[in-house]
Amino acid sequence: MQQEKVPTVIIVGAGPGGLTLYHSLIKNKDKKEFNVKIFERESGPKDRWQGYHIGFKSQGFKSLMNCIPSSVALNLPKAIPNPVPGVEYHGTSFSDHEGNLLLRPPFKQFKNIYEIAEIPDHFLSGTIAYRDRLRDVLLENVPVQWGKKLVRYEETDEGVWVNFDDGSREFCDILVDASGINSPIRKQKIPELQINDIGTTHAVASAVVPKHLMDRLIKVNGNSVIQKLLGLNGDSTFIGLRLIPIEQEQNFKNKNNSDELHYRITMFYFYSSELDNEEIEKINNNPALVVEHIKNMIRKLRPECEMTNILLELWDLVPKAVPKESEDFPFKTYNPIQLRKVRDINLLTINSWTSSRVTLIGDAAHAMSPYLGLGTTHAIQDAEALSQALLNYSPENYISCIKEYENNMLKRAPVDVLKSRYATIKQVTPVGYFGLFIRNSILKTTNFLMKIHDSVKILDLVKIH
Numbered sequence: 277m278q279q280e281k282v283p284t285v286i287i288v289g290a291g292p293g294g295l296t297l298y299h300s301l302i303k304n305k306d307k308k309e310f311n312v313k314i315f316e317r318e319s320g321p322k323d324r325w326q327g328y329h330i331g332f333k334s335q336g337f338k339s340l341m342n343c344i345p346s347s348v349a350l351n352l353p354k355a356i357p358n359p360v361p362g363v364e365y366h367g368t369s370f371s372d373h374e375g376n377l378l379l380r381p382p383f384k385q386f387k388n389i390y391e392i393a394e395i396p397d398h399f400l401s402g403t404i405a406y407r408d409r410l411r412d413v414l415l416e417n418v419p420v421q422w423g424k425k426l427v428r429y430e431e432t433d434e435g436v437w438v439n440f441d442d443g444s445r446e447f448c449d450i451l452v453d454a455s456g457i458n459s460p461i462r463k464q465k466i467p468e469l470q471i472n473d474i475g476t477t478h479a480v481a482s483a484v485v486p487k488h489l490m491d492r493l494i495k496v497n498g499n500s501v502i503q504k505l506l507g508l509n510g511d512s513t514f515i516g517l518r519l520i521p522i523e524q525e526q527n528f529k530n531k532n533n534s535d536e537l538h539y540r541i542t543m544f545y546f547y548s549s550e551l552d553n554e555e556i557e558k559i560n561n562n563p564a565l566v567v568e569h570i571k572n573m574i575r576k577l578r579p580e581c582e583m584t585n586i587l588l589e590l591w592d593l594v595p596k597a598v599p600k601e602s603e604d605f606p607f608k609t610y611n612p613i614q615l616r617k618v619r620d621i622n623l624l625t626i627n628s629w630t631s632s633r634v635t636l637i638g639d640a641a642h643a644m645s646p647y648l649g650l651g652t653t654h655a656i657q658d659a660e661a662l663s664q665a666l667l668n669y670s671p672e673n674y675i676s677c678i679k680e681y682e683n684n685m686l687k688r689a690p691v692d693v694l695k696s697r698y699a700t701i702k703q704v705t706p707v708g709y710f711g712l713f714i715r716n717s718i719l720k721t722t723n724f725l726m727k728i729h730d731s732v733k734i735l736d737l738v739k740i741h
């Protein structure tokens with residue numbers, strides 16, 4: 277009897293989505309075997325700085341654990357360190373412009389990161405991961421073919437030809453586009469799908485913060501690892517932090533002439549693009565000018581108060597030039613400051629979506645505003661859903677597998693694209709003093725009701741046990 281040919285899956289893009297899919301297809305090979313190849317345009321794992329702190333929701337963690345082998349799972353605490361008990365609060369807090377707490381949903385806390393996967397979805401628990409380290413962890417045992425930039429594909433009844441900018445080409449049965457927001461595959465497959473500019477600009481940067489400044493931030497704004505400060509005049513701040521002291525390199529200590537503990541934070545400053553007098557493209561390659569621009573916006577949009585002073589000091593700590601060696605930046609996790617328009621992709625704006633041998637996961641399909649920190653979670657959920665659907669692959673029914681995955685993704689991701697968009701736009705809409713009173717009252721009441729609801733649930737649990 278002739279043996280069935282092992283089908284080939286090509287993944288383009290070695291970000292969190294593409295790498296998770298690779299692991300999952302290999303992990304499931306006893307159930308369905310694929311010849312999996314992964315191509316990345318970067319020349320190697322250290323070609324580009326790999327990002328800042330990113331939000332990570334419990335659903336994403338659950339999918340990740342389902343997809344990766346135990347050898348990779350063991351290394352996850354390097355990328356998502358275990359909580360520091362009693363020191364960090366894993367969840368989001370919303371404060372007003374002065375740092376007064378408005379809402380801190382009672383997220384279920386966990387002792388170690390593997391417990392996140394056990395938390396029921398409705399708790400929406402979340403934490404902060406280090407994107408650069410997550411990528412390193414996910415690269416383990418993945419034979420990425422580096423320096424391979426896809427430029428075009430050709431789909432036939434038999435399969436897909438994938439063309440790279442070095443003139444080489446590869447053939448596969450299924451092509452998975454995991455190449456992020458500027459995907460050339462999406463532009464070819466669905467040319468009518470637009471990337472939206474949502475009318476908001478954001479700057480994002482990481483900083484190394486000395487303990488005395490961190491203590492001031494915590495005193496005003498609490499110890500949540502995800503902190504959102506809602507503005508008054510059309511601005512909003514998002515801070516992602518871990519209260520884990522950075523192990524400092526000797527040269528950093530010498531440079532700063534101090535033994536004081538330091539922590540790393542990532543900050544986003546969002547504001548309405550209409551408020552920009554500057555053409556941001558003229559300054560966004562100059563970190564010092566971007567920092568000055570953001571500090572000017574903070575002074576213009578925020579009232580004088582301790583929280584504003586803290587924000588100005590935090591933005592002052594952002595590196596103004598690329599360190600010569602990554603080792604010069606503690607934790608080796610420098611990432612350049614970025615000043616950009618917030619953009620997203622809503623698949624539901626197109627009338628037809630033809631399932632074929634070419635499919636999309638992650639930001640390539642549904643890039644979203646970073647305000648709710650859901651991008652990585654969805655990329656990983658897509659990887660799980662696609663690998664599950666492909667378990668039923670056969671040469672005759674591949675389209676139904678792709679359709680099954682795409683239906684799952686279309687039900688889940690576009691909703692969060694819109695939620696993230698509207699949350700961002702809402703936060704950069706000036707509220708005025710009356711609006712501020714209404715908004716703050718609603719959030720404080722919600723906070724009160726959530727606490728009561730949570731206490732009732734705890735009482736119920738006590739009764740049951």
Ligand SMILES: Cc1cc2nc3c(=O)[nH]c(=O)nc-3n(C[C@H](O)[C@H](O)[C@H](O)COP(=O)(O)OP(=O)(O)OC[C@H]3O[C@@H](n4cnc5c(N)ncnc54)[C@H](O)[C@@H]3O)c2cc1C
Binds near residue numbers: 427
């Ligand atoms: C360098 C980098 C830093 C980031 N930093 C942050 C951050 O700090 N905070 C945050 O919230 N989000 C960040 N993001 C975005 C966030 O990681 C993604 O929203 C999310 O993880 C979705 O992942 P993804 O795998 O779908 O796409 P991405 O993470 O965008 O990965 C796409 C990969 O495809 C590769 N690629 C692109 N085009 C081609 C091509 N033509 N051929 C071959 N390969 C290609 C890219 O080089 C990249 O490695 C960052 C993304 C990148 C690429």
